[in-house]
Amino acid sequence: MNAKNYKLFINGQWVVAEKDEELPSINPSTGEVIGTIAKAQGADANRAVQAAKAAFLSGVWSNLTTEERGQYLEKIAEAIRHHAKELAEIESADTGKTIKHTTFIDVPTCADTFAYFAKVHKELGDKKLAIGAPVESKICYDPIGVVAAIAAWNYPLIFFGWKVAPALIAGNTVVYKPSSAASLSVARIFEIIQGILPNGVLNLITGGKEAGEALAKSVDVDMLTFTGGTQTGQEIMRMASANTKKLCLELGGKSPNIVFADANLDAAIGGTLSGIFMNQGQMCVAGSRLLLEDKIYDEFIERLAKEAKRFKIGNALDYQTEFGPLINTAHRDSVLAYVEKGKKEGARLVCGGKIPDGAEYKNGAFIEPTIFADVKNSMTIAQEEIFGPVLSVIKFSGIEEAIKIANDSKYGLAAMVWTNDKAKAELVSSQLRCGTVWVNTYGGFYNEAPFGGYKQSGFGRELGLEGLLEYAQAKHVCIDKTPGGISLASSWF
Numbered sequence: 001m002n003a004k005n006y007k008l009f010i011n012g013q014w015v016v017a018e019k020d021e022e023l024p025s026i027n028p029s030t031g032e033v034i035g036t037i038a039k040a041q042g043a044d045a046n047r048a049v050q051a052a053k054a055a056f057l058s059g060v061w062s063n064l065t066t067e068e069r070g071q072y073l074e075k076i077a078e079a080i081r082h083h084a085k086e087l088a089e090i091e092s093a094d095t096g097k098t099i100k101h102t103t104f105i106d107v108p109t110c111a112d113t114f115a116y117f118a119k120v121h122k123e124l125g126d127k128k129l130a131i132g133a134p135v136e137s138k139i140c141y142d143p144i145g146v147v148a149a150i151a152a153w154n155y156p157l158i159f160f161g162w163k164v165a166p167a168l169i170a171g172n173t174v175v176y177k178p179s180s181a182a183s184l185s186v187a188r189i190f191e192i193i194q195g196i197l198p199n200g201v202l203n204l205i206t207g208g209k210e211a212g213e214a215l216a217k218s219v220d221v222d223m224l225t226f227t228g229g230t231q232t233g234q235e236i237m238r239m240a241s242a243n244t245k246k247l248c249l250e251l252g253g254k255s256p257n258i259v260f261a262d263a264n265l266d267a268a269i270g271g272t273l274s275g276i277f278m279n280q281g282q283m284c285v286a287g288s289r290l291l292l293e294d295k296i297y298d299e300f301i302e303r304l305a306k307e308a309k310r311f312k313i314g315n316a317l318d319y320q321t322e323f324g325p326l327i328n329t330a331h332r333d334s335v336l337a338y339v340e341k342g343k344k345e346g347a348r349l350v351c352g353g354k355i356p357d358g359a360e361y362k363n364g365a366f367i368e369p370t371i372f373a374d375v376k377n378s379m380t381i382a383q384e385e386i387f388g389p390v391l392s393v394i395k396f397s398g399i400e401e402a403i404k405i406a407n408d409s410k411y412g413l414a415a416m417v418w419t420n421d422k423a424k425a426e427l428v429s430s431q432l433r434c435g436t437v438w439v440n441t442y443g444g445f446y447n448e449a450p451f452g453g454y455k456q457s458g459f460g461r462e463l464g465l466e467g468l469l470e471y472a473q474a475k476h477v478c479i480d481k482t483p484g485g486i487s488l489a490s491s492w493f
């Protein structure tokens with residue numbers, strides 16, 4: 001892969017950042033620099049916002065019908081599919097996500113989300129209301145205006161689809177800011193789709209906190225959709241109050257994965273491994289707390305560790321690799337520090353917990369899949385989001401205790417329940433305080449189904465009708481139909 005240097009994309013042009021500074025993009029499998037991105041400052045972010053605002057006010061996008069906008073989205077989906085292999089390779093090189101993962105999940109999901117939202121005409125159409133008064137009443141779904149989107153580094157392509165497709169179909173214009181730790185795939189998409197949309201409708205700002213803060217503070221940004229850490233989300237809420245902009249916050253998680261003794265244990269083992277070790281555990285919905293019923297506790301841990309130890313760890317671009325590196329060495333060190341905390345607080349390290357042995361791991365950001373047993377839910381490794389491949393196993397006895405431990409967290413993003421007892425699954429699902437519950441499965445995201453958090457995992461939804469309507473505002477239009485044409489309001493005085 002040739003190294004690529006990306007500028008900012010504002011108003012249909014690639015432009016240099018005001019200070020002309022760059023940030024390196026590093027391949028976490030090898031430590032090599034594979035490209036650079038422009039480091040935008042606040043002034044650059046504001047320039048992009050002004051371009052998006054001008055495009056919005058011009059009506060070049062918002063005045064189109066949903067069907068017309070849908071045709072543009074179809075073209076974007078097609079362009080992404082056409083470059084699927086290249087995009088998967090860029091994503092794997094930039095993030096350390098395995099090529100199997102980027103090929104079969106990230107790229108197709110991104111394209112499918114554009115294709116899905118391209119067809120939601122009915123959902124955004126006017127809705128007539130049946131009202132017990134002499135009026136004709138309807139709801140119209142207007143765009144919100146300029147949407148700024150700020151994303152995390154763990155699923156760059158998927159977040160791009162999840163945020164941009166619904167924002168655009170609803171008639172908004174967008175300023176998109178990926179994470180500075182992983183911007184290459186999204187920057188490449190901007191190149192691929194260049195010329196499809198009218199100028200200013202979709203703009204790219206790369207860089208870190210400075211650019212993000214300017215977007216959060218801007219009084220010309222009408223809505224901000226954010227995916228990232230809970231603490232950053234809280235800062236954004238404070239900054240966004242400048243113009244009471246609408247927020248949608250997708251934040252952290254510490255999701256419980258509850259396995260009952262009556263479950264299909266083979267399925268539960270497989271699902272548990274995916275739940276904590278896919279993308280090296282760098283998933284907001286990682287099942288990082290494994291709650292095991294006492295009757296199966298020892299056997300399950302033994303089987304799980306045996307599987308985790310046989311993973312082929314390696315370069316993310318190698319098709320044989322099952323487990324790649326973390327996003328960068330700084331993040332790996334933060335995960336290793338949590339491992340030390342776990343040991344200190346008395347959890348039993350069953351496997352992993354260190355950088356794998358071997359010269360091939362020396363320059364990358366690798367860490368072994370790690371399992372801690374005998375964890376108490378009050379321990380740091382059970383309460384804080386590690387965002388890496390560290391599983392904390394907690395023993396429980398009976399349904400009530402499982403629910404109590406599962407809900408004992410400041411987060412509420414997702415949960416998994418493994419049981420063959422349907423009534424038990426329904427009871428537990430109904431009691432869990434989180435936005436998604438997977439029963440006897442893990443990680444299914446569907447364009448039709450809303451996704452989002454309870455508690456400090458955030459608010460607002462992505463995907464589904466709920467996610468679409470986040471990007472629209474409901475306008476009530478009420479027309480008098482009083483026989484004779486003199487409504488009550490007209491005859492009040």
Ligand code: NAD
Nearest residue numbers: 151152153178179208212213228229232250251252253284
């Ligand atoms: P982060 O909060 O550090 O950064 C996220 C984004 O915010 C980046 O683009 C960053 O440049 C920007 N940013 C940082 N400081 C900012 C500020 N003060 N003002 C405005 N923007 C700012 O998060 P991260 O390390 O990139 O991602 C990991 C976190 O994201 C984890 O907590 C994870 O759970 C969360 N996440 C949540 C979901 C979800 O859907 N709920 C999905 C994926 C990741």
